[in-house]
Structures are given as C-alpha cells and as structure tokens.
Amino acid sequence: MATTRTATRSQGRWIPSTCGMCLHGCGIKVYVENGVALKIEGDPTNPDNLGKLCPKGNAGLARLYDSTRVLHPMKRTNPKKGLHEDPRWVRISWDEAYEIVARELGKVRRDDPRKLLCALGDFQRILFWGWPAVFGSPNFFTSLGNYCGGSYHPVNGCVDGSFAAINDYEYCNYWIQIGSGDGFSSHLHLSGSAKRMADARMRGMKVVSLDPRCSVASAKADEWIPIIPGTDRAFVLGMAHVLIHELGRYDRDFLRDHTNAPYLVKEDGDYVRDASGKVQVWDLKANAPHAWDEAPSGSMALEGTFSHQGIKLRTGFQVWKDILLENTPEKMAEVTTVPASTIRKIAKEFVDAAQIGATMEIEGKTYPYRPAALNYYRGSQSHGNGLFDNMTFKLFNMLVGNIDVPGGHLGVPLDHRGFFVSPGEDGMLKPEPHQLHPAPPFKYPPDSSHLMEWFPIGFDAGHLNAETLLNPERFGLDYRPEAMLIYHSNPWWNMPETDKIEEIFQQMKFVVAIEIQETESTQWADVFLPDQTFLESTLLNCLEPPAVTGHSLRQPVVKPLGDTRDPYDILTELSERLGFRDDWNDLLNVVCGFTAKPQYLLEPEKRHSVDEFWDRYARSIYGEEKGLEWFKEHGHAVRYRTPEETYLAYGSLRIPFYFEFIKRTGDEMRQKFAEVGLQDWPLDNYKPLPFWKNSQVIEDGKAGYEFYAITFKESLHTFADTMVMPWLTEVSEKDPIHGGILINSVTAGKLGFKTGDPIRLTSPGGSIEGPVQVVEGIHPQVFGVSNAITRDVVTNKQVKLRGTHFNRLLTGSMKYTDSATGGLESTARVRVERVKR
Amino acid sequence: MPIANVAALGATRKMLGFSRSTVKFEGGTVADLLRQLPTLDGSCLYERLVCNGKLRSDFAIVVDGLSLKADQLDRQLHGDEQVVTMAIIRHLAGG
Numbered sequence: 050m051a052t053t054r055t056a057t058r059s060q061g062r063w064i065p066s067t068c069g070m071c072l073h074g075c076g077i078k079v080y081v082e083n084g085v086a087l088k089i090e091g092d093p094t095n096p097d098n099l100g101k102l103c104p105k106g107n108a109g110l111a112r113l114y115d116s117t118r119v120l121h122p123m124k125r126t127n128p129k130k131g132l133h134e135d136p137r138w139v140r141i142s143w144d145e146a147y148e149i150v151a152r153e154l155g156k157v158r159r160d161d162p163r164k165l166l167c168a169l170g171d172f173q174r175i176l177f178w179g180w181p182a183v184f185g186s187p188n189f190f191t192s193l194g195n196y197c198g199g200s201y202h203p204v205n206g207c208v209d210g211s212f213a214a215i216n217d218y219e220y221c222n223y224w225i226q227i228g229s230g231d232g233f234s235s236h237l238h239l240s241g242s243a244k245r246m247a248d249a250r251m252r253g254m255k256v257v258s259l260d261p262r263c264s265v266a267s268a269k270a271d272e273w274i275p276i277i278p279g280t281d282r283a284f285v286l287g288m289a290h291v292l293i294h295e296l297g298r299y300d301r302d303f304l305r306d307h308t309n310a311p312y313l314v315k316e317d318g319d320y321v322r323d324a325s326g327k328v329q330v331w332d333l334k335a336n337a338p339h340a341w342d343e344a345p346s347g348s349m350a351l352e353g354t355f356s357h358q359g360i361k362l363r364t365g366f367q368v369w370k371d372i373l374l375e376n377t378p379e380k381m382a383e384v385t386t387v388p389a390s391t392i393r394k395i396a397k398e399f400v401d402a403a404q405i406g407a408t409m410e411i412e413g414k415t416y417p418y419r420p421a422a423l424n425y426y427r428g429s430q431s432h433g434n435g436l437f438d439n440m441t442f443k444l445f446n447m448l449v450g451n452i453d454v455p456g457g458h459l460g461v462p463l464d465h466r467g468f469f470v471s472p473g474e475d476g477m478l479k480p481e482p483h484q485l486h487p488a489p490p491f492k493y494p495p496d497s498s499h500l501m502e503w504f505p506i507g508f509d510a511g512h513l514n515a516e517t518l519l520n521p522e523r524f525g526l527d528y529r530p531e532a533m534l535i536y537h538s539n540p541w542w543n544m545p546e547t548d549k550i551e552e553i554f555q556q557m558k559f560v561v562a563i564e565i566q567e568t569e570s571t572q573w574a575d576v577f578l579p580d581q582t583f584l585e586s587t588l589l590n591c592l593e594p595p596a597v598t599g600h601s602l603r604q605p606v607v608k609p610l611g612d613t614r615d616p617y618d619i620l621t622e623l624s625e626r627l628g629f630r631d632d633w634n635d636l637l638n639v640v641c642g643f644t645a646k647p648q649y650l651l652e653p654e655k656r657h658s659v660d661e662f663w664d665r666y667a668r669s670i671y672g673e674e675k676g677l678e679w680f681k682e683h684g685h686a687v688r689y690r691t692p693e694e695t696y697l698a699y700g701s702l703r704i705p706f707y708f709e710f711i712k713r714t715g716d717e718m719r720q721k722f723a724e725v726g727l728q729d730w731p732l733d734n735y736k737p738l739p740f741w742k743n744s745q746v747i748e749d750g751k752a753g754y755e756f757y758a759i760t761f762k763e764s765l766h767t768f769a770d771t772m773v774m775p776w777l778t779e780v781s782e783k784d785p786i787h788g789g790i791l792i793n794s795v796t797a798g799k800l801g802f803k804t805g806d807p808i809r810l811t812s813p814g815g816s817i818e819g820p821v822q823v824v825e826g827i828h829p830q831v832f833g834v835s836n837a838i839t840r841d842v843v844t845n846k847q848v849k850l851r852g853t854h855f856n857r858l859l860t861g862s863m864k865y866t867d868s869a870t871g872g873l874e875s876t877a878r879v880r881v882e883r884v885k886r
Numbered sequence: 887m888p889i890a891n892v893a894a895l896g897a898t899r900k901m902l903g904f905s906r907s908t909v910k911f912e913g914g915t916v917a918d919l920l921r922q923l924p925t926l927d928g929s930c931l932y933e934r935l936v937c938n939g940k941l942r943s944d945f946a947i948v949v950d951g952l953s954l955k956a957d958q959l960d961r962q963l964h965g966d967e968q969v970v971t972m973a974i975i976r977h978l979a980g981g
Contacts, residue, residue, distance in 0.1 A: 107911060179975060182975045183975075270914070305979060486975065487974055490943075525889075631899070631905075632896055635895040635896045635899065635972070638895055638972075639895065639896075639972060642969040643970065644893075644948045644951075645896070645951035645952075646951065647891070647893050647968040647970055650893055650895075650906075652905065652906075653895075653899060653905045654905070741963065
C-alpha cells in the first residue's frame with residue numbers, strides 16, 4: 050500500500066496557497082494529484098508561520114471534501130422557519146437563485162435600503178464588507194469581532210495607530226499573559242506565534258499567566274494565577290499601585306518625553322491651555338506653566354499638584370497616581386481573589402525584568418530596551434468596562450516605557466499598510482479608533498440598527514441589534530429590517546441573547562445565505578448560494594500580522610466542487626442585477642486603495658473577473674512585475690517587518706497616557722444627546738484614565754447568581770465552522786476539557802456533583818444545560834464552557850450535537866456593554882442546579 | 887492651461903456624469919479645477935463639495951495618491967496630476 054502511494058505521489062505537485070481555516074491565513078502548500086488535494090502542510094518559505102500549521106489548518110481537506118457541503122444553489126420550500134425546522138431545500142440554477150434574490154432585495158432597496166440587515170463574517174474578504182453600504186444599508190448584524198475586540202481595537206488605534214498588539218517574542222524576557230492564547234492556543238497567527246513563543250522559552254523567557262482556567266498558556270507558563278473573570282484590571286491596577294506608590298520605579302524619561310503624562314489638566318479633566326490654545330506643562334525651573342513644546346525637557350514636571358492663578362492643576366500622570374492610591378494590593382486582592390503578596394511579587398519581578406534605562410542597538414540604531422511586557426486579549430478585556438481594561442493594560446506597560454520598543458509591548462497593524470501614523474493635536478499621534486471605516490457622525494434618529502452613530506470611538510456593536518430591532522421605537526429607529534444577507538457568518542451562534550436573535554430571524558421576510566455548509570442561521574434562509582472553500586477560490590490576504598508584512602495568495606488548488614462560486618462573483622452578480630455594479634466597483638476602488646494609484650482603478654461600467662480584480666490589487670501594492678501570476682508561482686510576498694516598521698514607527702509624536710481624546714469625545718456626545726433630548730443614554734465610560742468600578746456582572750452576584758461562567762477556545766476550533774468538522778471534533782471529544790461544563794473539584798464536592806451529572810446554569814440572560822466535567826484547573830467560583838460544545842445544528846451525522854450554547858447566558862443590553870466602545874460583556878454570573886435525567 | 891486626469895467615483899461620478907476624463911482648466915489650484923467641472927444639475931463640483939471654502943467632511947479628494955485635508959483646496963496643480971474625487975462611505979460593516 051505504501052509503495053503504491055509513493056509511486057502515485059510522484060505524479061502530483063505541491064501548490065502554494067493560503068490557509069482559510071481562521072482569519073489570519075498561514076502560508077500553506079497543498080499536494081494535489083490527479084485533481085485531488087491529498088495533503089496540506091505549512092509553507093516553510095513563509096516567515097509568518099515558518100512552515101507550521103495548527104490543527105485547523107491540517108484539517109482543511111476535511112472542509113473541502115465534507116460530504117455535507119452545499120454544492121448547488123438551493124431554495125427553501127418549507128415556509129415555516131425555525132432552528133429545527135427542515136427548510137426542505139430544492140436544487141435550483143444560479144440564474145433562478147440570482148433572480149429570486151435580486152427580486153426580493155430589489156423590493157427592499159426601492160422601499161428603504163436600510164431594511165436590509167447584513168451579517169458578514171468572512172474576514173479574509175474584509176475588502177468586500179462594504180457591499181451593504183453600496184446597497185444603501187448601514188446595518189451590521191453580527192458581533193463576531195466585537196465579541197473579542199470591541200474595546201481592544203479602538204484602544205490600540207488610539208495608543209499607537211495599531212489594530213492589535215503582542216509582546217516582542219524576539220527580545221522579551223518576562224511575559225505576563227492575561228486572558229489570551231497568544232503564542233499557545235489562539236489569537237494572532239497561532240502557528241508562527243507558537244513557534245516564536247517556544248523559541249523565546251528556550252532562551253529563558255519567563256511566562257506568568259492570569260486566567261480563571263488553566264488554559265494551554267497557563268499550563269505551560271512558569272506560573273498560573275487563577276483569577277475571578279473580569280477582574281484582571283484590578284490585578285493590574287494593584288501592580289501599578291506597587292510600582293508607583295510602593296517601589297517608586299517607573300520610566301520617568303519615557304513618560305515625560307514620549308507621552309502626554311506631563312500635560313497639565315484642570316479639575317474638570319480638560320487640558321490647561323494658554324491664551325493661544327497651547328497645552329501647558331509645569332516648568333519646574335520657572336515654577337510656572339509653560340507651553341508643552343517650549344519647556345525644556347529636563348525641567349518639565351512629570352508629576353505634581355500645582356496652583357496657578359488660584360486654580361489647582363495636576364499633570365495627567367499625577368491624576369492617575371492619585372487614582373491608584375486606593376488600589377492597594379490588599380483591596381485588589383478582595384476583588385480578584387489573588388493574594389496581595391502575589392500582586393506585589395509579580396509587580397516586582399516585572400519591573401526588575403524591564404531594565405528601565407537600558408538601550409540596545411539594532412541595525413545601527415539605538416532603541417530603549419525593555420524586555421518585560423504584559424500581553425492580553427479577549428478574556429481580560431471583553432467586558433462591560435472593556436475600555437478601562439484596555440487602558441489599564443496599556444498604561445501599565447507604559448510605566449516601564451515598553452510600548453513599541455525591543456522586548457516590549459508592540460502594536461500590530463491591521464494589514465500591509467502598517468501603523469496609521471499621522472500628527473494629531475498638541476504634539477500627539479492622531480488617535481485612530483476606527484480603522485475599518487470612518488466613524489459616522491452622530492445622528493438622531495440613528496440610521497443604523499446597531500447605533501453606530503452613537504459610538505464615535507467604538508466598533509460595530511452588532512449585539513445591540515438584539516435590543517434595537519425588537520424595540521425600534523425606543524431607540525428612535527423609524528424602520529424595521531425585513532431582509533437579511535448572511536455571508537459566511539452565523540449570527541445565531543455568535544451573538545448573545547439567542548432567543549432574541551431567533552425572534553429577529555423570524556421577523557425577516559427574506560433571508561439569503563452565502564455559505565459553505567448549513568448552519569443554525571441558514572435554517573432561516575430562503576435561498577442558499579454555495580460559497581467555495583479556501584482550496585477552491587482566490588484572494589490575497591494580510592491581516593493582523595504580528596511579526597511580518599505582505600500578502601499571501603489563496604488560489605484554487607483543485608477544480609471547485611459542484612456548482613459553487615467565488616463570493617466576489619456572487620456579490621458582483623447581485624450588484625449588477627440590483628443595478629449598482631458601478632457603485633460596487635467604485636467602493637472596491639476606495640477600500641482597495643486604488644484611488645492612490647488611479648491606473649488600477651476598476652472601470653465602473655465593466656465587469657471584472659475574480660483574477661482580474663486580484664491581479665490589479667496585487668500590482669497596485671507590489672508593482673507591475675508582481676501581479677497574480679507572480680503570486681500563483683511564488684505563493685506570497687511576506688517578509689519580516691524591519692526594525693523601523695516595528696519599533697517607534699511614529700517617531701517623536703507623543704502617545705496618550707492621559708486619554709484626553711476620549712474624555713473630549715464624551716463631552717461632545719453629552720452635548721449632542723442633550724440637544725436631541727436624550728438624557729438617559731449611558732456615557733459614563735468616556736473617561737481619560739482607568740479606575741476600578743464594579744461591572745454589572747459583579748453586581749449580579751447580589752441577586753443570587755453565586756458563580757461565574759466563561760467560555761474558551763483552544764487551537765482546534767475557531768468561530769463556528771470547525772466544530773462541525775469530524776476530524777477536529779474527534780480530537781476535541783477525546784480531551785476532557787471539551788467534555789462538558791468544567792467545574793473545580795472542590796466546588797463539585799461541595800455541590801455533590803460528579804463528572805457526567807446533568808446540570809443547568811442560569812444567568813440573568815438565559816440558561817444552558819450540559820454534563821458536569823470535574824477538573825482541577827479552574828477557579829473554584831467559575832464554570833467553564835468550551836466553544837467545542839456550543840453548536841446546535843449540524844448536518845454532518847458523524848458530529849455529535851452538544852448544544853451547550855454559552856451565548857445563551859449573555860445579555861446584549863447596554864447594561865452589559867461598554868458605553869464608550871460598545872464592547873460586549875463576555876462573562877456571566879450564574880446559579881447552578883442539578884437537572885433530572 | 888494645466889491638464890488634470892480626473893477620476894470621479896460613486897456620488898461624484900453621478901454628479902459629473904463621467905467616471906474618467908482629462909480636463910483642461912484655467913488657474914492652477916484644486917479649487918479652480920472643481921469650479922470648472924460642471925455637474926449635471928447645472929452647477930459645478932465646487933458648489934457640491936465645498937462649504938465655506940473647505941471640502942465637506944463627507945467627500946474626499948486624492949491628488950497623486952495623497953488625500954487632501956479640508957483646507958487644502960488651494961493646492962497647486964502643475965499639470966498631468968491624477969485627481970480622484972469621491973464620497974466617503976462611513977457605514978462599512980466591520981467587526
């Protein structure tokens with residue numbers, strides 16, 4: 050058998066391409082023989098993933114050849130809709146499918162285009178997410194990204210023009226990991242990051258992991274610190290207290306010369322300005338205020354409270370220092386359950402490792418060297434006060450001067466364009482909270498059903514649809530969506546308040562889905578347009594690359610199965626039939642950046658093929674010689690970012706320690722809401738500095754919800770797709786952490802639960818049921834639910850339905866939403882009860 | 887008389903009635919060019935895109951790859967520049 054296989058393989062060939070099993074797109078090579086893809090491996094020539102591939106990527110063939118894929122356009126024949134209602138699909142031609150969709154969406158567009166609600170989840174085709182805008186709809190109906198990055202991305206954009214962030218794998222020696230799988234199990238470019246993390250550990254880097262659960266990162270860390278969910282900020286505030294008030298160790302030079310920490314503020318929080326409008330600092334030699342760009346650096350006060358003309362003035366740094374007075378390790382220990390001694394120990398280890406004052410030379414240039422950094426992601430900041438979480442983690446890093454320097458905490462750009470760097474006001478880097486699209490101006494009544502006009506520094510808070518669409522009048526919405534377009538997204542699964550999402554689905558008169566397989570959400574579809582997998586379609590991808598830059602090509606390695614089509618073709622055909630292909634081409638001209646190189650502009654009157662479109666995109670970025678054909682041969686143009694692109698890319702522009710921009714935005718919003726008579730809209734998180742306040746989740750504890758519930762993922766699964774793939778579910782089913790609702794053995798003993806017992810968790814938002822899985826590695830007050838057990842509709846009979854859908858526990862209202870960013874609370878308070886078998 | 891290669895996208899294309907055109911114009915600034923681009927409604931692009939001498943916040947103009955700020959309409963054009971006019975799309979779905 051082996052001999053035959055080897056002999057046959059010699060007839061095949063390896064084709065370079067890009068993985069599509071998550072958004073980040075590792076470089077791959079696919080072995081194809083006689084038109085059949087037989088093996089996927091990491092591409093060793095791609096410096097992004099260094100030849101490595103995660104379990105999802107290795108299982109890619111299972112998506113291509115999944116017997117339950119939808120391979121032809123279909124229409125529903127069962128008018129009754131519901132989660133477990135058989136749509137009774139019948140096969141139709143593409144022409145008939147397009148005709149139905151164009152007819153139904155055309156009616157909506159002529160009536161009021163805002164009545165179309167779109168759920169777009171194909172991150173690798175983020176360039177196409179503007180399709181609803183050319184249709185005329187501002188609506189965004191999914192919280193796929195908001196769930197994780199609702200507060201994370203805007204804060205990164207405000208601090209250094211980045212989209213994400215990661216510690217410096219190459220030079221960091223002391224890595225604090227809070228609620229993140231970076232380098233271990235998830236988030237930014239896992240395959241390459243895991244290799245980089247392993248290399249860093251081999252050279253001696255220490256990792257401390259804070260997590261309610263003994264995650265992969267925690268299990269492999271030098272130290273795991275279990276913590277109450279959503280209290281990570283309190284832990285870090287406690288450490289900041291130690292650095293400033295107990296040890297007196299922080300990078301004064303960095304804070305004074307590279308941030309706005311020395312800028313003077315009044316008691317109302319506004320900057321102090323002179324008659325010409327210049328922001329003032331305190332000149333210690335003159336003992337008087339001085340313009341920020343005129344005071345000698347050496348005499349500029351970083352901290353202090355001053356009086357000038359009878360007015361009390363403080364530096365921005367002093368304001369936070371005063372806030373931190375009450376965040377003693379003892380008080381933060383009460384919130385987090387982490388002992389005060391541990392908070393002090395980690396703070397000291399961190400500042401010791403940071404080597405404040407050290408420099409290093411890279412390629413002839415001298416940089417500050419700060420080999421200690423705090424890294425974080427969803428678990429620690431996707432909370433109702435997520436803005437404060439993110440600000441706290443950034444400020445803590447700033448205390449040792451490690452932002453964007455070797456060894457420290459580095460911004461990660463959205464894509465190949467690098468950091469968004471331009472001068473802002475008062476010597477600052479211009480804040481860029483919105484990098485996917487410009488913030489729409491305030492409007493009442495709002496146009497968008499997710500109230501985008503009310504979140505000028507926020508992301509698209511799709512989960513608010515659960516509130517607004519069922520009570521449109523309450524929010525001033527003067528219309529109600531009637532149709533939905535789902536494009537590789539599963540809002541039923543990825544949104545909180547599942548019952549309300551179902552109600553919204555039920556309200557839709559028409560639903561069209563562009564998908565690879567049936568999902569919970571496509572149960573409501575009237576027409577199913579079959580998408581192609583990443584092994585059959587074309588695109589160029591570069592998203593959130595932590596160490597590299599440049600595009601990788603996804604190309605068809607086999608002939609597409611059945612009668613599926615590339616989404617570019619589908620959206621272009623729909624645009625044509627709906628009468629706005631010219632606008633669609635012009636939108637692509639804008640989002641692809643062709644406006645900067647007009648020779649590549651798509652002609653509005655012409656229909657461009659998939660290859661023609663991506664060829665222009667490639668040449669517009671890499672020059673005439675590197676078009677699509679070049680990429681087909683070479684696979685990618687990915688290279689390491691240079692030190693200049695990685696470290697201090699914004700030069701001498703200051704970054705915000707004191708988030709005056711956010712405070713000012715809040716003031717403007719208050720005025721705008723007052724002008725339209727809306728007094729009760731929450732705006733309390735528009736603050737210039739973070740502090741501790743109880744979240745709604747903590748408050749829910751007073752109503753009898755004794756425990757916390759969290760969800761988590763490992764490298765096997767991401768988003769919804771992978772949980773219906775037999776290869777992957779077979780692996781995850783063998784791991785007890787995906788076996789049921791995780792509960793600490795001590796808590797299980799007290800409650801009389803043992804593994805396998807059916808239990809119900811009930812939160813203020815809803816309830817879920819599942820079997821108990823007793824483990825040691827979880828905080829005693831916490832229940833854990835793996836994302837591997839959350840799907841409810843699976844067409845592949847080899848995959849077991851679990852249906853323990855964590856999101857049913859979450860609430861999408863403003864009480865559980867960050868009022869400044871729109872970030873969603875991803876933790877719930879729960880009570881537990883045994884369920885009769 | 888300078889020449890500008892004008893590409894009009896989206897809403898500005900509909901205002902002007904063309905998508906690409908090589909335009910000869912008098913004067914030398916972007917504002918001069920906009921004043922000499924007639925719109926289908928009998929006005930000119932300057933009237934539609936400019937308010938109190940500044941580019942409206944819902945439009946953008948790109949000259950040779952660089953986006954103009956609202957108060958940069960006095961930017962000199964020396965001839966043969968690529969000028970792209972467009973409406974800003976603020977509601978791109980994101981996440």
